[in-house]
Amino acid sequence: MSESSPILEARGLVKTLGGNRVLENVSLNIGRGRVKVLIGPSGAGKSTLLQCLNLLIPPDSGRVLLEGSEIDARNRRELCSFRQQVGMIFQDFNLFDHLSALDNVRVALMKVRRMSKLDATERAVAELTRVGLADKAALYPANLSGGQKQRVAIARALAMDPKVMLLDEPTSALDPELIGEVLAVIRDLAQGGMTMILATHQISFSAGLADEFIFMERGRIVEQGSPAELLAKGANSRTKAFCAKISELTGEADAEFRQ
Amino acid sequence: MNFSVALSAAHDSLPYMLGGVGWTVGLIVGAMLLGLCLGVPLAVAQVYGPKPLRRVVGVWVWLFRGVPILVQLYIFYFGLMSWLSSLPGLGGLGLDSPFTAAVLSLGLTSSAYQSQIFRGAIQSLPAGQLKAARALGMSDRQAIRTIVLPQALRLSIPAWSNEYSILLKDSALAFTIGVVEIMARMRAIASTTHEPVSMSFVAGVIFFFLTWIGVKGLTLLENKVRIAGYTRQGAA
Amino acid sequence: MSTPYLEFLSTELGPGLVAGLWTSLVVIGPSVLLGALIGLTVGVLRVYGPVPVRFVANGYVSLFRGTPLVVQVFFWYFALPFIKIGGVSIVLDPIPAAIVSFALCSGAYQSEYIRGGLNSIKRGQIRAAMALGMTTRQAVTSVVLPQAFRRALPGCGNEIVYLIKYSSLASLITVNELTGTATTIAKNSWRNIEVFCTLGVFYLFLVTVATGLLRLLEDWLSVPGFERPKS
Numbered sequence: 001m002s003e004s005s006p007i008l009e010a011r012g013l014v015k016t017l018g019g020n021r022v023l024e025n026v027s028l029n030i031g032r033g034r035v036k037v038l039i040g041p042s043g044a045g046k047s048t049l050l051q052c053l054n055l056l057i058p059p060d061s062g063r064v065l066l067e068g069s070e071i072d073a074r075n076r077r078e079l080c081s082f083r084q085q086v087g088m089i090f091q092d093f094n095l096f097d098h099l100s101a102l103d104n105v106r107v108a109l110m111k112v113r114r115m116s117k118l119d120a121t122e123r124a125v126a127e128l129t130r131v132g133l134a135d136k137a138a139l140y141p142a143n144l145s146g147g148q149k150q151r152v153a154i155a156r157a158l159a160m161d162p163k164v165m166l167l168d169e170p171t172s173a174l175d176p177e178l179i180g181e182v183l184a185v186i187r188d189l190a191q192g193g194m195t196m197i198l199a200t201h202q203i204s205f206s207a208g209l210a211d212e213f214i215f216m217e218r219g220r221i222v223e224q225g226s227p228a229e230l231l232a233k234g235a236n237s238r239t240k241a242f243c244a245k246i247s248e249l250t251g252e253a254d255a256e257f258r259q
Numbered sequence: 260m261n262f263s264v265a266l267s268a269a270h271d272s273l274p275y276m277l278g279g280v281g282w283t284v285g286l287i288v289g290a291m292l293l294g295l296c297l298g299v300p301l302a303v304a305q306v307y308g309p310k311p312l313r314r315v316v317g318v319w320v321w322l323f324r325g326v327p328i329l330v331q332l333y334i335f336y337f338g339l340m341s342w343l344s345s346l347p348g349l350g351g352l353g354l355d356s357p358f359t360a361a362v363l364s365l366g367l368t369s370s371a372y373q374s375q376i377f378r379g380a381i382q383s384l385p386a387g388q389l390k391a392a393r394a395l396g397m398s399d400r401q402a403i404r405t406i407v408l409p410q411a412l413r414l415s416i417p418a419w420s421n422e423y424s425i426l427l428k429d430s431a432l433a434f435t436i437g438v439v440e441i442m443a444r445m446r447a448i449a450s451t452t453h454e455p456v457s458m459s460f461v462a463g464v465i466f467f468f469l470t471w472i473g474v475k476g477l478t479l480l481e482n483k484v485r486i487a488g489y490t491r492q493g494a495a
Numbered sequence: 496m497s498t499p500y501l502e503f504l505s506t507e508l509g510p511g512l513v514a515g516l517w518t519s520l521v522v523i524g525p526s527v528l529l530g531a532l533i534g535l536t537v538g539v540l541r542v543y544g545p546v547p548v549r550f551v552a553n554g555y556v557s558l559f560r561g562t563p564l565v566v567q568v569f570f571w572y573f574a575l576p577f578i579k580i581g582g583v584s585i586v587l588d589p590i591p592a593a594i595v596s597f598a599l600c601s602g603a604y605q606s607e608y609i610r611g612g613l614n615s616i617k618r619g620q621i622r623a624a625m626a627l628g629m630t631t632r633q634a635v636t637s638v639v640l641p642q643a644f645r646r647a648l649p650g651c652g653n654e655i656v657y658l659i660k661y662s663s664l665a666s667l668i669t670v671n672e673l674t675g676t677a678t679t680i681a682k683n684s685w686r687n688i689e690v691f692c693t694l695g696v697f698y699l700f701l702v703t704v705a706t707g708l709l710r711l712l713e714d715w716l717s718v719p720g721f722e723r724p725k726s
Contacts, residue, residue, distance in 0.1 A: 321699070321703075322699070324702075325660075325695075325698060325699040325702040325703065326660075326695040326698050326699060327660040327661065327663040327674070327698055328660070329663045329664060329666070329667075329674060330663060330674060330677075330691060330694050330695050330698060331695070333674075333677075333678070333681075333687070333691045333694075334687075334688070334691040334692060334695060337681065337687040337691065338687040338688035338691055338692070339688065341687075342688060424561075427563075428562070428563040428564065428565075429563075430563075431563035431565045431566060432563075432565055432664075434565075435667065442563065442565060442566065442569075445566070445569075446569070449569075449573065449574075453577075454577075455569070455570075455573045455574035455577055456570075456574045456577050456578055458574075459566055459569055459570045459573075459574050462562075462566050463558075463561075463562040463566055466561065466562050466563055466566065467561045467562060470561050
């Protein structure tokens with residue numbers, strides 16, 4: 001599958017953390033409107049890869065390019081403007097605990113994009129409405145459920161008009177009954193044409209969404225291809241073996257989203 | 260200030276200054292015990308007592324936490340105790356000694372602070388503990404004595420060692436009413452030798468050392484009475 | 496017989512103590528402000544400063560927390576003039592000496608709470624701010640400090656209340672604040688119990704008002720998840 005003009009591209013990322021090679025020469029790119037799903041056992045380097053793509057963790061070597069131009073991590077202004085264009089969703093939400101849902105969405109609009117309070121509010125309310133939380137705008141993180149927190153976090157990222165979204169196991173910290181509401185929002189985003197790289201264990205959900213599965217193990221990309229290819233009957237892929245193992249454990253939760 | 264002169268003055272003063280340690284330790288031990296004996300019942304009363312009693316404890320705590328130690332020393336020494344010992348039959352009991360007044364004011368203040376330490380510890384215990392004791396047919400008094408307090412007191416030890424170092428520092432104020440503890444000796448010797456710098460240094464070192472010993476001792480105590488599952492985190 | 500208490504209060508004791516109260520406030524006000532400033536600076540340095548700076552800051556804190564305040568007051572007022580560096584020595588008047596002692600001691604205690612507040616902030620908070628494109632400075636001012644300040648406020652407030660009480664030590668270096676004035680009146684009138692109990696009431700009043708104001712501030716800043724710990 002050739003992608004003529006990738007939005008986000010990583011070339012030869014290497015990262016060593018505490019003596020361990022967490023990323024071993026990883027390259028990938030993603031084109032506009034595509035959805036790529038990172039799967040693999042925990043400790044495979046998925047989370048590190050996503051944070052390196054955003055330069056939240058500076059890679060030891062390798063390059064990150066947005067729309068073809070390389071990001072210089074030492075140039076603070078360039079770095080900040082790059083991060084605005086790449087939305088990040090964390091496993092444990094990381095909502096700002098001292099700010100209401102509305103202010104969580106609004107704070108970067110006002111501080112980083114220097115929007116007026118009125119415009120920022122309007123935009124924030126629109127994003128909260130999009131994730132179905134317009135009525136919770138005044139609540140603080142302590143008063144929101146896990147699923148609601150993650151939806152606010154998504155609204156917060158969307159408000160920055162990102163060109164691509166990185167989602168780091170967005171449902172892993174959620175109680176099973178709250179996963180559905182977050183997955184529904186992610187599905188809406190994908191169908192609306194958002195470019196996304198998603199690390200997740202929700203295999204069957206993401207199989208219906210992804211253009212490509214990327215299977216990682218020990219800091220390397222081991223396999224990549226369309227879900228249909230990798231999960232086809234009779235396919236002898238690592239991905240398939242891994243997925244079979246996961247769905248044995250979490251089969252029921254996954255089945256709900258199989259449709 | 261000449262450094263070698265200062266050093267030899269510090270050295271010469273040491274025996275006299277150390278003679279104050281006994282008084283300081285006496286003040287702390289007396290005040291801590293008084294604070295403990297009053298603080299535990301105060302805490303129990305504030306958690307389990309009827310409303311009027313809780314009010315009274317609240318006023319007690321407000322009063323002794325609100326009035327500076329120095330002012331309490333003056334009230335007890337220059338006021339209350341000399342008045343008390345002037346009453347018939349209370350004359351020869353030593354009530355008007357500076358030491359008694361100092362232990363009383365330090366101890367009563369400490370009782371207010373200690374009661375809040377114990378109260379916090381009691382309230383941090385899971386409610387199921389008291390329920391389980393009642394389910395075994397214990398009276399409330401038995402349950403508090405045998406189930407609640409042994410747990411609460413263990414949880415209180417870290418805060419208690421903090422209380423110790425506060426008392427140690429407050430005890431230095433007892434010189435104002437004439438207890439010849441470390442600070443009193445430091446002032447006396449500083450004014451005769453004109454070496455206040457080295458003297459305050461010596462006093463500082465002695466206080467520092469006493470803080471360290473006390474905190475170490477209470478950590479040892481904590482380890483000695485430790486039961487699996489009762490850690491510092493449990494008190495938070 | 497001497498004059499009745501109420502008359503004594505209205506003619507001599509009351510006016511004297513009110514005058515002393517103003518002096519107390521002159522000592523307490525700058526001490527609180529300076530102490531907070533020192534506490535904030537030292538607390539931030541102890542968490543984010545380079546290792547040698549942290550080492551020095553920790554030393555300062557354990558020194559000033561480990562010795563009695565009265566020894567420190569004594570040092571700044573009586574001992575400091577004896578320290579000559581290049582033939583120059585610093586002599587502090589009673590009120591400045593009191594303010595210096597209180598501010599330095601209070602700052603050491605305050606820094607503990609600031610440090611605790613800063614350490615309580617999860618790494619993810621800063622990471623999320625960075626991911627939105629905030630600069631380090633923006634992340635610190637709009638995410639880290641507002642949270643740390645709320646966490647530190649109850650402890651810092653207690654420290655201010657302590658400082659109000661310990662301002663009575665200024666009387667030991669001849670400052671005529673509340674306690675100093677009361678001691679003089681007691682000496683002249685021989686009415687110790689009445690004078691010192693009334694003095695106690697003045698401090699109770701100060702402490703209660705300060706506690707109430709700090710509560711108001713806490714409630715005003717309170718957001719869910721940062722409530723005042725139930726005491």
